[in-house]
Amino acid sequence: MRYLILRQKDVHKVPAGHVPAGVDGSVEAFSQDLPPSEVRGLRRDKRVLNSAPAMSLALIRPINAEQFMPVAATGAKQEKPTWGVRAVKADTSGFSAEGVCVALLDTGIDKAHHALAGIKLGARNCRNFTTTDSSAWHDTDGHGTHCAGTIFGRPVSGNRIGVAPGVNDVVIGKVLGSDGGSTGTLLDALNWAIQNEAQIISMSLGMDLVGLREQLVEDGVHELEATSTAMRVLIDNVRLFDKFGNLLRSGIAFGRSAAVIAASGNESDRMGARFGGLPFVLGAAYPSETEDFVSVGALGRHRRQ
16 A cells, blocks of 8 residues: 655764754655555654555646626626736736746646746656656646646736746646546655745645545445545545645755645535535635645635525
């Protein structure tokens, strides 16, 4: 089974006077396939700060905004800049984001998209670090390219779509594919982004508690046991990412720091219109609730009846 591991580096062989455990660059974050016998050993290893079994991830997808917009706005000529850019006041900000390195951990990217022209892209398939084939991190879903456009996309048809179009140094980590992804891949991608000196790391995804429970049931696990196991795995992952976020914010453990931005979720249905049933509101998804991560939600405009 794949495990996420936060561990102090082995400094016993480091000569006297060099960096001891607990300071600059002394912690490593990675995932590894382990047999049950070695999993038990994690709990006895004093260098291990935290560990957790990997769990599945789900995308935080944008909603179809047209059904929530005023009738008069539907079909109207698009504004310059778009409503979303104006809503967060990006169009009046005095900051350009020039010189800032941004990492996007998602479904990859369509580097040929015209909204991304001229941007320096460094990409990697974080689900298979051994491949250098660019097609391995190509976005076949569209979600990653959509998020890239929202963050740093260049104007399209005269309309500003990106909040920070001044960004020109980007690292793209593909952590989700057609067969999903896991928190193990996510941790590896976070580590990779930090090593590539990303200052801001964005990820619009969440830990899939429901999906894990359903998979366990499909595998023949009793529903009650599946619910208990899924909750335990979620809690273990939450604790590990809390620890990771705290270490990253310090700027010491990994040798540098970064601001991690995570989507809080778009799954709520406040109007009962998206899923054809009763209105409901869901709490923020993990890892956006992780300590020291910045949780970002979405909003829209609609006509109240």
